[in-house]
Amino acid sequence: MDIVDFATLTDDQRAQAAGVMRAGFAPIGAYQGQAAETEVTTFFEDPDRFALAALEDGAVVGFVGGVDGYPKALELHPLVVDPAHQGRGVGSALLTALEARAAAMGKLTVYLGSDDEIGGTNLFGAEVYPDPLAALAAIAPTSGHPFFFYRRHGYVAVGLIPDANGYGKPDLLLAKRVAGP
Ligand SMILES: CC(C)(COP(=O)(O)OP(=O)(O)OC[C@H]1O[C@@H](n2cnc3c(N)ncnc32)[C@H](O)[C@@H]1OP(=O)(O)O)[C@@H](O)C(=O)NCCC(=O)NCCS
Structure with a gap:
């Protein structure tokens, strides 16, 4: 598994990220339909947001987002793993990667x-x-x-x-x- 910045994703991988969001949040009915694309787009366009994707064989299987608000604290939003890939450490790896990025940004x-x-x-x-x-x-x-x-x-x-x-x-x-x- 590789963890990469959203900025490196192809259009196909960007669409996959939206699909993962729909599938992962389906049980609570959030981010369904176009709402997933809209949310994924914010991580490319909003300068206060970034995201990291987990790739397996080049396919997005999960991602974690960071929202910069406070000087020294970073909000995690969202963390989602494709249901078919849950329970195998992808979510944990994304969490660790976000924490390392936050520390590198100077967050506490x-x-x-x-x-x-x-x-x-x-x-x-x-x-x-x-x-x-x-x-x-x-x-x-x-x-x-x-x-x-x-x-x-x-x-x-x-x-x-x-x-x-x-x-x-x-x-x-x-x-x-x-x-x-
Ligand atoms: C929450 C979520 C991100 C966790 O992702 P995940 O990839 O399943 O997480 P992990 O596999 O790293 O860890 C999950 C469990 O698998 C276990 N696990 C980790 N690696 C494992 C492995 N190699 N083999 C088996 N089990 C493993 C962990 O111990 C953990 O157990 P726990 O449930 O007792 O904590 C995922 O369930 C998800 O996307 N849920 C839907 C969206 C959501 O609710 N997001 C959070 C909103 S706040």
């Missing part, structure tokens, strides 16, 4: 939001008020969720947006230090 932190829109953590459907941080401290998997994938890679919960996607459907915020102060 990588952060992200991982929505629980369809269940997977015990916060799905739960009333998190009046103490959302207590609810977050007691988070546990139900059917499984990327939140725990990130945690195994050293990310820690730094907050949540209650009801971000509807009642009981929070966005879970995680961050990891990628370089020393």
Whole structure:
């Protein structure tokens, strides 16, 4: 597997990246149809965004994006692996590559939001008020969720947006230090 900058992708590979996005996010109904192409295009055109693609035999099997907002923190958005290639280390390799790029950019932190829109953590459907941080401290998997994938890679919960996607459907915020102060 090779990890390359989006800037090096051919038109075919760019279309493959959109296809991976559609397939990977199909379970939550996000980035379907033309929305995937629109999102992929932002990583070529928006100067505050970049992305890294994982190639197998020249085909895009996953990608990770970075969105530059804060002086010293980089947002990861999105991370997606083609379902046919999940569970083989592609997502982990992309995460590591993004962290290295962030450190090379002079960032100290990588952060992200991982929505629980369809269940997977015990916060799905739960009333998190009046103490959302207590609810977050007691988070546990139900059917499984990327939140725990990130945690195994050293990310820690730094907050949540209650009801971000509807009642009981929070966005879970995680961050990891990628370089020393
Ligand atoms: C989350 C996601 C990016 C992970 O990608 P992935 O390629 O499956 O990730 P990896 O293979 O590196 O790791 C996944 C699991 O496979 C295991 N794994 C890693 N390498 C492996 C290998 N060579 N053989 C078998 N298992 C392996 C990891 O231990 C990990 O286990 P875990 O689920 O217990 O953490 C992927 O599931 C995805 O695209 N999901 C849909 C989109 C999405 O939800 N993105 C995140 C939004 S915040």
